[in-house]
Amino acid sequence: MAILLENASVVTLNATKPILEARQILIDDGTIAQVGRKIHTEGTPITKRIDCSGMIVMPGLVNAHCHLTEILQKSFRDNMRMEIWRGYRATTEDLAKLTAAEIGTAAELACSEMLKNGVTAVVDHFSTRPGLSVDKMEAVLGAFEKTGIRGMLVPSLRDQDFIRLATQSNGRKSAKQTAPEPWREEVLTVLARLRRTRSHCGMMLGPSSPMNCSDALLREVVNVAEQFDLGIHTHLLETRLQSWAAHQIYKKPLCVHLARIGFLSSRLSTAHSVWLDDREIDLLASSGASAVHNPASNLKLGSGIAPVAKLKSRGVNVALGTDGGDTSDSYSIFEQMRLAAYLSRVVAEDPTNWITAAEALRMGTVNSAQAVPAWRGKIGMIRSGYCADLILLKPSLRLRPLRDVVHQLVFCEGGQSVHTVIVAGKVVVEGGDFTQVDENSLIRRVEPISRKMHRLYSRIKKVPDRSQKITRELYKKALAAKGLPVRFLTK
Amino acid sequence: MAILLENASVVTLNATKPILEARQILIDDGTIAQVGRKIHTEGTPITKRIDCSGMIVMPGLVNAHCHLTEILQKSFRDNMRMEIWRGYRATTEDLAKLTAAEIGTAAELACSEMLKNGVTAVVDHFSTRPGLSVDKMEAVLGAFEKTGIRGMLVPSLRDQDFIRLATQSNGRKSAKQTAPEPWREEVLTVLARLRRTRSHCGMMLGPSSPMNCSDALLREVVNVAEQFDLGIHTHLLETRLQSWAAHQIYKKPLCVHLARIGFLSSRLSTAHSVWLDDREIDLLASSGASAVHNPASNLKLGSGIAPVAKLKSRGVNVALGTDGGDTSDSYSIFEQMRLAAYLSRVVAEDPTNWITAAEALRMGTVNSAQAVPAWRGKIGMIRSGYCADLILLKPSLRLRPLRDVVHQLVFCEGGQSVHTVIVAGKVVVEGGDFTQVDENSLIRRVEPISRKMHRLYSRIKKVPDRSQKITRELYKKALAAKGLPVRFLTK
Numbered sequence: 018m019a020i021l022l023e024n025a026s027v028v029t030l031n032a033t034k035p036i037l038e039a040r041q042i043l044i045d046d047g048t049i050a051q052v053g054r055k056i057h058t059e060g061t062p063i064t065k066r067i068d069c070s071g072m073i074v075m076p077g078l079v080n081a082h083c084h085l086t087e088i089l090q091k092s093f094r095d096n097m098r099m100e101i102w103r104g105y106r107a108t109t110e111d112l113a114k115l116t117a118a119e120i121g122t123a124a125e126l127a128c129s130e131m132l133k134n135g136v137t138a139v140v141d142h143f144s145t146r147p148g149l150s151v152d153k154m155e156a157v158l159g160a161f162e163k164t165g166i167r168g169m170l171v172p173s174l175r176d177q178d179f180i181r182l183a184t185q186s187n188g189r190k191s192a193k194q195t196a197p198e199p200w201r202e203e204v205l206t207v208l209a210r211l212r213r214t215r216s217h218c219g220m221m222l223g224p225s226s227p228m229n230c231s232d233a234l235l236r237e238v239v240n241v242a243e244q245f246d247l248g249i250h251t252h253l254l255e256t257r258l259q260s261w262a263a264h265q266i267y268k269k270p271l272c273v274h275l276a277r278i279g280f281l282s283s284r285l286s287t288a289h290s291v292w293l294d295d296r297e298i299d300l301l302a303s304s305g306a307s308a309v310h311n312p313a314s315n316l317k318l319g320s321g322i323a324p325v326a327k328l329k330s331r332g333v334n335v336a337l338g339t340d341g342g343d344t345s346d347s348y349s350i351f352e353q354m355r356l357a358a359y360l361s362r363v364v365a366e367d368p369t370n371w372i373t374a375a376e377a378l379r380m381g382t383v384n385s386a387q388a389v390p391a392w393r394g395k396i397g398m399i400r401s402g403y404c405a406d407l408i409l410l411k412p413s414l415r416l417r418p419l420r421d422v423v424h425q426l427v428f429c430e431g432g433q434s435v436h437t438v439i440v441a442g443k444v445v446v447e448g449g450d451f452t453q454v455d456e457n458s459l460i461r462r463v464e465p466i467s468r469k470m471h472r473l474y475s476r477i478k479k480v481p482d483r484s485q486k487i488t489r490e491l492y493k494k495a496l497a498a499k500g501l502p503v504r505f506l507t508k
Numbered sequence: 509m510a511i512l513l514e515n516a517s518v519v520t521l522n523a524t525k526p527i528l529e530a531r532q533i534l535i536d537d538g539t540i541a542q543v544g545r546k547i548h549t550e551g552t553p554i555t556k557r558i559d560c561s562g563m564i565v566m567p568g569l570v571n572a573h574c575h576l577t578e579i580l581q582k583s584f585r586d587n588m589r590m591e592i593w594r595g596y597r598a599t600t601e602d603l604a605k606l607t608a609a610e611i612g613t614a615a616e617l618a619c620s621e622m623l624k625n626g627v628t629a630v631v632d633h634f635s636t637r638p639g640l641s642v643d644k645m646e647a648v649l650g651a652f653e654k655t656g657i658r659g660m661l662v663p664s665l666r667d668q669d670f671i672r673l674a675t676q677s678n679g680r681k682s683a684k685q686t687a688p689e690p691w692r693e694e695v696l697t698v699l700a701r702l703r704r705t706r707s708h709c710g711m712m713l714g715p716s717s718p719m720n721c722s723d724a725l726l727r728e729v730v731n732v733a734e735q736f737d738l739g740i741h742t743h744l745l746e747t748r749l750q751s752w753a754a755h756q757i758y759k760k761p762l763c764v765h766l767a768r769i770g771f772l773s774s775r776l777s778t779a780h781s782v783w784l785d786d787r788e789i790d791l792l793a794s795s796g797a798s799a800v801h802n803p804a805s806n807l808k809l810g811s812g813i814a815p816v817a818k819l820k821s822r823g824v825n826v827a828l829g830t831d832g833g834d835t836s837d838s839y840s841i842f843e844q845m846r847l848a849a850y851l852s853r854v855v856a857e858d859p860t861n862w863i864t865a866a867e868a869l870r871m872g873t874v875n876s877a878q879a880v881p882a883w884r885g886k887i888g889m890i891r892s893g894y895c896a897d898l899i900l901l902k903p904s905l906r907l908r909p910l911r912d913v914v915h916q917l918v919f920c921e922g923g924q925s926v927h928t929v930i931v932a933g934k935v936v937v938e939g940g941d942f943t944q945v946d947e948n949s950l951i952r953r954v955e956p957i958s959r960k961m962h963r964l965y966s967r968i969k970k971v972p973d974r975s976q977k978i979t980r981e982l983y984k985k986a987l988a989a990k991g992l993p994v995r996f997l998t999k
Contacts, residue, residue: 088909091920092916092920093911095862095864095915096860096862096864097859098859126905126909130908133904133905257856313850316850316853316854317849317853318853319853319859319862321854321856322854322997346920347906347919349906352922359804359808362807362808362809362810363812363813363854364996364997365812365987365998368810369587373586373587414620414621414947415621417582417617418579418582418957420582420583420958420959420962421583428583429582429838431840432922456905460905463908464909464910504997506854506855506995506996507855507856
């Protein structure tokens with residue numbers, strides 16, 4: 018099915034000519050075949066024409082780090098630091114024992130929310146309790162298919178607990194490791210199916226965080242990734258507590274250790290990346306790894322402000338992610354772009370180092386695509402040969418008067434302008450409505466699952482938990498520790 | 509005209525019972541007459557019934573500090589500190605010589621954008637170049653009337669220039685003062701008309717900033733305010749440069765000086781209030797003045813993070829404002845609430861001091877109403893006897909699953925859910941559409957004015973301006989100065 022977009026104002030992400038007016042875009046077989054003033058469509062039977070007069074056509078936004086299933090726990094908690102928050106989340110999930118169908122429904126809702134807000138591709142760092150299974154992974158992939166989003170499934174892996182390691186006086190060498198869950202066979206089973214069916218979705222490998230994995234597991238991940246040509250995705254130094262723990266465990270900066278065992282490479286993208294020091298930033302840069310900035314989540318959990326301007330200036334590709342629906346509460350990349358630009362200005366350096374609107378827009382599109390090996394050079398821009406993942410915006414009042422489109426998409430847009438969404442050449446949102454998803458039925462299916470989890474959470478939140486006390490005491494130590502980078506204001 | 513809302517989930521702003529389910533709300537003669545499970549409507553002929561099943565009914569949001577006309581320069585500039593930004597804005601306005609009609613059109617657009625995003629009351633700190641006139645003030649008031657928003661017009665006053673004063677070695681006593689523009693007669697003419705016609709809109713007095721006003725002018729403002737029972741609104745210590753300049757001019761903390769001349773009182777609200785020190789915060793608190801937090805604008809211009817948690821804990825009423833459309837780019841109080849909660853977490857204190865969703869919601873409604881003497885105890889809550897300023901939200905996907913309404917309104921809502929807006933008992937937005945404003949015609953009228961201004965700006969931005977160099981050098985001094993509060997991260 019070929020689609021011809023006409024009279025389009027196209028966002029190029031090009032610094033010198035950010036907007037091309039009055040363009041035609043030919044979409045054929047899921048790909049952007051041509052972009053031009055008057056293009057040749059001979060030999061391509063056009064099945065659909067869309068008049069884009071008065072609309073803005075931009076690349077679909079890419080969410081380079083999130084957790085879809087967490088949407089079920091949206092708004093359960095507030096005012097807790099990350100580790101305590103995550104403890105509650107995990108325990109609630111343990112008790113809920115979500116079925117594959119429930120996981121699929123949650124993922125469907127998160128993907129739908131994203132599509133309506135202009136996100137066309139998503140990396141789901143998928144952790145599930147009690148453990149990975151083929152049917153649960155297939156449920157997430159099913160949600161990608163049902164909603165039509167381009168999805169990358171990244172099952173989370175771990176075989177140790179960094180807090181236990183950091184607080185053991187005898188160090189990590191003698192630490193008892195949790196037996197790694199079996200994962201290789203399950204992951205490879207699903208991967209084989211994806212490749213056989215030539216799905217437009219894919220998989221990467223996702224150590225939960227390097228500190229929650231033994232070196233043996235990290236090495237195995239690198240080997241499997243090389244063998245099957247997969248990307249690797251992980252959390253990295255999200256909080257002050259992690260930063261403190263890394264020094265306890267490794268007696269050197271974490272990334273120095275990771276470089277030594279061969280974990281850093283251009284296959285890798287690292288979520289959060291808040292507490293890296295200058296040496297670690299340079300190691301990330303020279304390895305070709307990408308950092309994924311999650312501003313809303315870092316703000317909500319008081320984790321600190323990632324050194325984005327510094328990461329960029331040293332040459333690290335910086336992508337954007339929303340993180341999970343119970344930390345940043347929504348899955349909007351428009352908001353992450355705005356926050357990324359804003360937060361760069363809290364660091365009182367020279368204004369020429371502040372993240373501009375154009376840079377933020379690149380972070381939310383082409384840079385985020387760049388963080389995923391399978392998407393590099395294929396999505397995130399409107400250019401012939403690229404996949405046809407794009408969105409049409411009908412400017413809402415918030416974009417008026419409309420002078421500098423790029424500036425206004427980043428600093429003004431709340432999602433209201435998203436009119437039509439195309440993924441892999443398929444129209445999945447049209448005139449603000451889904452073409453594949455029955456929104457009301459989806460809400461009816463998802464609400465009881467979330468309600469059930471909230472009942473479970475209400476029960477556990479009343480019981481004092483010893484691990485929280487330990488975490489709070491460790492935080493005091495971490496906040497008092499000297500020599501760590503500065504990532505938030507103290508007083 | 510009496511309106512009966514039925515089956516409403518009402519947001520109370522009450523800590524113990526934040527939501528009341530299945531309520532009726534009777535609106536009569538612009539006022540909330542009754543709220544209850546089953547209320548008596550005998551003797552009140554109901555002219556309109558609205559079934560609110562599945563909707564959230566909350567108080568209209570209140571924008572306690574903004575500049576409406578600045579919407580014409582939305583997106584003109586990026587990556588400049590406040591003083592340089594403002595210089596460009598003022599010069600562009602000087603060249604544009606806006607007519608009263610153009611000012612009215614701009615104000616109409618800003619008010620319309622706000623209404624569609626749930627803001628029902630706004631304080632316009634109105635500065636106009638070359639000067640105040642009755643017809644320009646009436647044009648803004650006309651925009652309030654046309655769109656139906658509740659508006660407070662605050663003409664900006666000044667008679668000196670703080671940068672000149674701060675850089676003069678002989679201090680402020682001998683500084684040449686600009687002759688104050690005549691303002692008393694014009695302001696009182698408009699005020700008399702407002703009171704005669706019993707308009708639901710009003711006026712306050714608005715010294716641009718205390719440092720831009722002589723003590724004589726500030727004293728005159730206090731006298732006129734007392735005589736006519738008016739509120740006073742001003743900018744206060746927005747940037748590091750201002751903080752530095754205040755110490756040069758007054759040789760003591762600015763608020764100590766203001767307290768001494770009788771400027772601090774419960775009539776006063778102070779926009780920004782970023783660079784106050786602890787003593788000044790206590791003076792503000794004991795005077796009963798309100799601080800207006802403008803997080804988006806402070807972020808965009810790199811002005812620093814206001815000490816909101818501290819202001820609150822010392823007892824200052826903290827309101828929210830968007831500031832102008834060319835600094836924070838949009839007029840969304842939903843966004844300001846979210847940013848207020850987020851930014852409180854960049855200050856790495858105890859999480860129990862972080863601004864919660866419930867606190868942020870109070871800041872954007874009842875606290876903002878509290879900052880305006882004429883609105884105290886009259887708007888910002890859904891309670892019988894209050895003005896009927898409220899909004900009905902039909903939860904968009906971003907609010908799903910819907911568990912904690914208050915949490916989600918603050919952390920998830922982008923404005924998409926706003927369905928019906930009622931101001932002073934009048935439905936001004938219904939089903940997402942205006943009842944009084946012709947949106948397309950408004951856009952057609954406003955775009956050429958903004959385009960004309962952009963042409964003027966494009967000309968001046970090419971010419972190097974000596975004052976910018978001076979400002980940059982002063983910033984270096986201000987950044988290097990010791991003893992100022994810490995309001996952003998340095999490195």
